Amino acid sequence: MLAVEKLQERFPEEIIEVFESAGQTVVVVRREKIVDILNFLHGDVELLFDHLADLTAIDWLGKKTPRFEVVYTLYSIRYKQYLRIKAQVPEDDPRLPSVTSIWKTANWFEREVYDMFGLVFEGHPDLRRLLMPEDWEGYPLRKDYPLFLEPDKEWPVYRELREKARELARFDWYPTLIEHDQAEEVTEEEGHGANA
Amino acid sequence: MAQTLEIIKKQQGEEHWDEPYYVNMGPQHPSTHGVLRLFLELDGETIVRCDPRIGYLHRGVEKLSEHRTYAQAMTLTDRLDYIASAANNVGYCLAVEKLMGLEVPRRAQIIRVIVCEMARIASHLLWLATHALDIGAMTVFLYCFRDREWLLDIFEEICGARLTVSYPRLGGVRLDFTQEIIDELYRFTDEFPRRIPEYETLIDVNRIWLKRTVGVGKVSAEEAINLGLTGPSLRGSGVAYDLRRHQPYLVYDELDFEVAVEYGCDVYSRYRVRMKEMREANKIIRQCLDLLKECEGEPVLAEGAPDLLMPFGKMKAPQAAPHPKRGFVVKGVEVPVVPEGEVYFAIEAPKGELGYYIVSDGTGHPWRVRIRAPSFVHISALPALSEGQMVADIVAVIGSVDIVLGECDR
Amino acid sequence: MIDLQAFFDMTNHFLLKYLGLSVFKSLVLVGITLLHVAYTTYAERKIIGHMQQRLGPNRVGPRGLLQPIADVLKLIHKEDIIPSCVDSPGVFKLAPFISLVAGATSLSVIPIWEHFVITNVNVGLLVVLAMSSLSSFGVILSGWASNSRYSFLGGLRASAQVISYEIAMALALVGVMMLAGSMNLVDIVRAQVSSPYKIYLIPQIIGFFVFMVAAIAETNRTPFDLPEAESELVAGYFVEYSGIRFALFYLAEYFGMIVMCMLAVVCFLGGWYGPFEIPGVPFFWFLIKLYFLIFFYIWVRATLPRYRYDQLMGLGWKVLIPLSLLNIVITGLIKVLV
Numbered sequence: 001m002l003a004v005e006k007l008q009e010r011f012p013e014e015i016i017e018v019f020e021s022a023g024q025t026v027v028v029v030r031r032e033k034i035v036d037i038l039n040f041l042h043g044d045v046e047l048l049f050d051h052l053a054d055l056t057a058i059d060w061l062g063k064k065t066p067r068f069e070v071v072y073t074l075y076s077i078r079y080k081q082y083l084r085i086k087a088q089v090p091e092d093d094p095r096l097p098s099v100t101s102i103w104k105t106a107n108w109f110e111r112e113v114y115d116m117f118g119l120v121f122e123g124h125p126d127l128r129r130l131l132m133p134e135d136w137e138g139y140p141l142r143k144d145y146p147l148f149l150e151p152d153k154e155w156p157v158y159r160e161l162r163e164k165a166r167e168l169a170r171f172d173w174y175p176t177l178i179e180h181d182q183a184e185e186v187t188e189e190e191g192h193g194a195n196a
Numbered sequence: 197m198a199q200t201l202e203i204i205k206k207q208q209g210e211e212h213w214d215e216p217y218y219v220n221m222g223p224q225h226p227s228t229h230g231v232l233r234l235f236l237e238l239d240g241e242t243i244v245r246c247d248p249r250i251g252y253l254h255r256g257v258e259k260l261s262e263h264r265t266y267a268q269a270m271t272l273t274d275r276l277d278y279i280a281s282a283a284n285n286v287g288y289c290l291a292v293e294k295l296m297g298l299e300v301p302r303r304a305q306i307i308r309v310i311v312c313e314m315a316r317i318a319s320h321l322l323w324l325a326t327h328a329l330d331i332g333a334m335t336v337f338l339y340c341f342r343d344r345e346w347l348l349d350i351f352e353e354i355c356g357a358r359l360t361v362s363y364p365r366l367g368g369v370r371l372d373f374t375q376e377i378i379d380e381l382y383r384f385t386d387e388f389p390r391r392i393p394e395y396e397t398l399i400d401v402n403r404i405w406l407k408r409t410v411g412v413g414k415v416s417a418e419e420a421i422n423l424g425l426t427g428p429s430l431r432g433s434g435v436a437y438d439l440r441r442h443q444p445y446l447v448y449d450e451l452d453f454e455v456a457v458e459y460g461c462d463v464y465s466r467y468r469v470r471m472k473e474m475r476e477a478n479k480i481i482r483q484c485l486d487l488l489k490e491c492e493g494e495p496v497l498a499e500g501a502p503d504l505l506m507p508f509g510k511m512k513a514p515q516a517a518p519h520p521k522r523g524f525v526v527k528g529v530e531v532p533v534v535p536e537g538e539v540y541f542a543i544e545a546p547k548g549e550l551g552y553y554i555v556s557d558g559t560g561h562p563w564r565v566r567i568r569a570p571s572f573v574h575i576s577a578l579p580a581l582s583e584g585q586m587v588a589d590i591v592a593v594i595g596s597v598d599i600v601l602g603e604c605d606r
Numbered sequence: 607m608i609d610l611q612a613f614f615d616m617t618n619h620f621l622l623k624y625l626g627l628s629v630f631k632s633l634v635l636v637g638i639t640l641l642h643v644a645y646t647t648y649a650e651r652k653i654i655g656h657m658q659q660r661l662g663p664n665r666v667g668p669r670g671l672l673q674p675i676a677d678v679l680k681l682i683h684k685e686d687i688i689p690s691c692v693d694s695p696g697v698f699k700l701a702p703f704i705s706l707v708a709g710a711t712s713l714s715v716i717p718i719w720e721h722f723v724i725t726n727v728n729v730g731l732l733v734v735l736a737m738s739s740l741s742s743f744g745v746i747l748s749g750w751a752s753n754s755r756y757s758f759l760g761g762l763r764a765s766a767q768v769i770s771y772e773i774a775m776a777l778a779l780v781g782v783m784m785l786a787g788s789m790n791l792v793d794i795v796r797a798q799v800s801s802p803y804k805i806y807l808i809p810q811i812i813g814f815f816v817f818m819v820a821a822i823a824e825t826n827r828t829p830f831d832l833p834e835a836e837s838e839l840v841a842g843y844f845v846e847y848s849g850i851r852f853a854l855f856y857l858a859e860y861f862g863m864i865v866m867c868m869l870a871v872v873c874f875l876g877g878w879y880g881p882f883e884i885p886g887v888p889f890f891w892f893l894i895k896l897y898f899l900i901f902f903y904i905w906v907r908a909t910l911p912r913y914r915y916d917q918l919m920g921l922g923w924k925v926l927i928p929l930s931l932l933n934i935v936i937t938g939l940i941k942v943l944v
Contacts, residue, residue: 021537022295050421051437053542054551054568063557073540073553073568077421077435080442084540105424108576116258131251131605140259147263219755241915332828332912338658404829404911587759588832588914 001025003047003083011037016088024082031070031087031096038085041074042102049074049083055099055109057089057117061143067091068119072099089119098124116141133157216244219587223252229326229594230601232575241586246579250572253605261565266292266534267366269565274360276567276603279322280315281360282351283545284603289364290445291541291552296366296534303494304368305446310381310484311354311363312446312543313477317388318347319546319598320470320477327467327595328399331408336395343391346384353377368497378485385482392474409463413581413593416461423580424573427548428473429597432466434459439544447487453480463596470598534558547571547598569603631724635713643860644674650904657908677853684849689752692846697751702847702854705744709861712737716868717792719878719888730791731783734869735776738824741862742768745826745843748855752846760843763832763915768824770922775820777930781813781937782806782873795877802944805876809940812933814874816926818902821866823922825859827903829910830918867899875899 004018004025014037017028029037041049054073061067066088074083089096098121099106110121111130118139121127129136136155138145169176221234231252237245257276261269273284286308293300300308321340328336348358354377355363355370363370399405415423420433430437438455440448456472458465536558542551548570555564574597581597582590648663648670655662663670692698715730717723727733742764749761783789785806786797798806807814823830844855871877871892880891913921 022297022539024539026538051426052424053549054540054553054566056553056566056568058555058564071553071566073551077437077442082540103424104422104580105573105576108572112572129251131254133251140256147259217755219759328911332831333910334654335658335908338660342659398909399911402911404913407917408911408914586914586916 001081001083003041003049003081006044006047007037007041010040024084026084026086028069028086028088031089034070034072034085034087035097035099035101038072038074038099039102041083041085047076048078049076051075051077052099052103052105052109053082055106055113057113057119057141059117059141059143065090068094068117070096070113070119094118095120095122097122100124115139118142221590229599230604232594232599232601232604234578234590236587236590238587241588243583243585243587243590246582246590248575248578250575250601250605253601255606257606258565258567261562263561265560266562269562270364270366271362273567274362276569276606277319277545277547277550277571277600278359278602279600280319280546282311282315282363283319283543284550285362285364286312286446287541287543287545287550288552289366290543291539291554292366292534294541295537295539295554295556298367298498300368300498301495302447303372303488303491304496304498306484306487306491307369307373307496308364309446309448309451310481310488311361311369313480313484314347314350316477316546317474317481318344320474321347323470323546323595323598324395324467327592327598328395330591330595331405333399333402333405336398339391339395339398343388350377350380350384353380365497368495370496372496373488378488381481381485385478385485388478389475392471396471406464408588408592409467409596410460411462412585412589413463413596414461415577415581419580420461423577425548425577425597426570426573427544427546428456428466428469429548429574431455431457432469432596433461439542439549443542445541445543447484450487451480451483453483463592466596534562542568545570547600547603548574550603567603567606569606571599571601571604574599575604628724631722632714635718635722635724636710639710639713639861639864640857642864643857644678646860646864646900647677647856648674649900650907653901653904654908657905681850681853686851687848689754689846691753693751693753697747698846699851701744701748701751702844702851702858703744704747705741705858706854706861708737708740708744709858709865712865712869715791716865716872717795717877718892720792720795722889723792726790726792729789731779731789731794731873734865735772735779738775738862738866739768739772741858742824744858748847749843752843754846757843757845760845764826764843767826767830767832767918767922770919771820771823771830771926774816774922774926774930775824777927778813778817778820778933779873780930781810781933784934784937784941785809791872795872795879798876799879804879805874807874807876809937810874810933812929812936814870816930816933817870817874820922820926821870822903822906823918825862825866827859827863828907829913831912832915832918863903864896864900867896867903870899871895 004027007027008015008018011029011033014029014033015027016030019026019028041047051074052072053075054071056071058069058071059067060069068089068091070087070089072085072087074085075081076083087096094117096119098110100110100121100123107125108130110124111127113119114121114124114127115129115131116139128134132140133155135157217238219236219238221232221236223231223233225232233249233252235247235249236243237247255275257272261272264272270285270288273288274281276284289308321344325337325340325344328334328340351361352358354373355361415425415433417433417435420430421435425433426437434457436455436457439445440453441455453476454472456469456476458468460468534556536556538553538555540551540553542549544550549568550570551568553564553566553568554562555566557563578590578593578597582593585593651673652662652670663673666672666676688695688698712734714724715727715733717726745764745768746761749757749759749764752758782794785801786794788794788797798804803809822828844852847855875895876891878889878892880894884890
């Protein structure tokens, strides 16, 4: 593909691997010069990748060594082609430069990656949690984060809400509150039943 | 409320009393479509800063799909854009089939197109209803819902569910169309073009509507692409980017329809784009119904398609990391095996570009399912669209950008 | 003992002669207007329902006719919640009453038919205008007292809106005053009938238009209902009110609507005169014209979207006031030439 050739010409030592999967080209690069690479792809007249379709991350715990990979899916509206760039991020140093200077839409994408994976984007104007509450601990989409939390690691605000509901239950017309142990059973049952 | 008191007390201690006025268009609000919290900083009636805060409808769809098989994860995608749920399903199935290399029979493809376009009309009707209601025209709301009810009744005939249809399957669709459904769809496509002028007479050339929407929420074409807008919001700014033409999927390359593009860049032109899209969708359904007649009696499910039944019953106790490698037969049902690899597939959902990025590790469960939701990007573009405008305009802008929190929060 | 009896008789005589009739009349009028107000809410829901291709309320009573009574009964036994952070509970409780009383007081000067007006003051028109401004006072007080951002914004918007449209309304009525030569509402109707046009609608068509638009804005109805815009401010200035207090605000709004319609009927449409007299029912034509105007209010609500705030102010100041001034000039010319 023209884009891959131009990339290999311009940034030969940054590219780690080029492969194809399901008919789509993927380029795996190092994370240091990611802003220059994407700027080049965005601005070059023959490539013109002006639409950042997606910015996300993958956690390869146990499968590959640089544990995280940040995936940039680019699309060129003019030339109607896709390109995927993956930047490898190791576990012990989860930082990489931010691309908000090129695309404004990367702002929220990177916030979500920070929220879900814990990767810090340097140069981001406003890096804080997006989907989870502000005082949440842990990064949910990592593979070592469990699907169901243990009851003692529950979010404190939720525990307060439940206690308050129990206090106010004495004003109910009909008893609607289930006790804590029954509640656990029910949610587990429902949770498993919903998987089917 | 207590906040106001705090601010007043703080002001009383300070020298100057000029402080910005914070208003929270909180998660429960009649016109933020869903649980969206907009933190506005006002100066009189003008918005100085707008900070959308989302996450109130976050259900962890991406994490949940990693613990389900591919067929089971499809039911999770229903609930993303719950207004046009058929489109989400079709996108997911197309993405997985591309990764598997599974060929879908032609009849199933045509049926999928019909269902997608029906979802598009349903979604645009709801968009028009809520947009008009926010700006104050109550009657349009009820007229649109009358037609949407018709569509939902047809959906119920097709697959039994009105809102969250899980109709497509990996390899085709669940059941074929009966003759009654086809007749009903013929009646719908005959009657619907006569209904659209009913909505338009109420608002199209109404002075108040024009005053509320023309010139509001302007965004130029380059800025729109940079902000990541797609779908009708982008086409209202003059960029003819429609995934059905750029990257044709299903049978769209055989169909004859126009891409709706307007050059006004404001709320009014996005309104016109969606009205035109409704008419075009009607045309597409008509053409597909004629195409269906030609492939009568063909199967609607591929031969190599995985088993229709989804594995049933309780899952084992959830395990912490590392993600265990599940077998290929779960509860006696053969689970679809997807070769190792990754794919990004985007379709033209009613709201914009809905993309699925699926990474597979060769087992029966996906390694990562990423959903690129158009509403997520559009909400992130709200500050750029609304800063500097008045409070009453932000309602019009939210309406024109057509967000639904289900797919934004996932 | 005889002294007390005489005193008692004298007071009775005085009360009956001077106050009794007025008290009786006002009770009758207020009672009937309250019934009208309640059934205007019902009529609105039914009419808007039919315009939107659905039935309005049709469960409570035959064809839903007992709906307003059911609503009132429900609202009466709701919990009376006064938020703990209100600016001053006294003002919070007082505000809906101010709106309601201001609306109801205007009723005292409006003639239903020639011999039924509670107080026939010579400045009846002025009384009505003054009371309509007072009703907005209740809105402002409730917006401030609720100590909540939305109600504050709603109260601010309402106050600015009412002030702008009052001027236009008063100027529109100046034309009527000029043609009739008096501010006494009974005299205005009599002057209409004896003039060659029979109703002042014909020479004052611009005035009527300005008056209707300004009246819709004064009563905070669509398309000028930004202070209570449901989709932006979630009921604006009465967001913190619940139960019967909310019902009072609601009633005050419909009261204002009916009073404005009555004023329009008296000033522009000829009051109680009609093409033929119906024996025994002297207020027949008045009611017919009133019902038509109320239907027009409801029709406008079902059809039009809402104005944005700055456009609303622009309309009031830049369009309506010049139009009403033009109307005054035309009326002057008519009076001189015709």
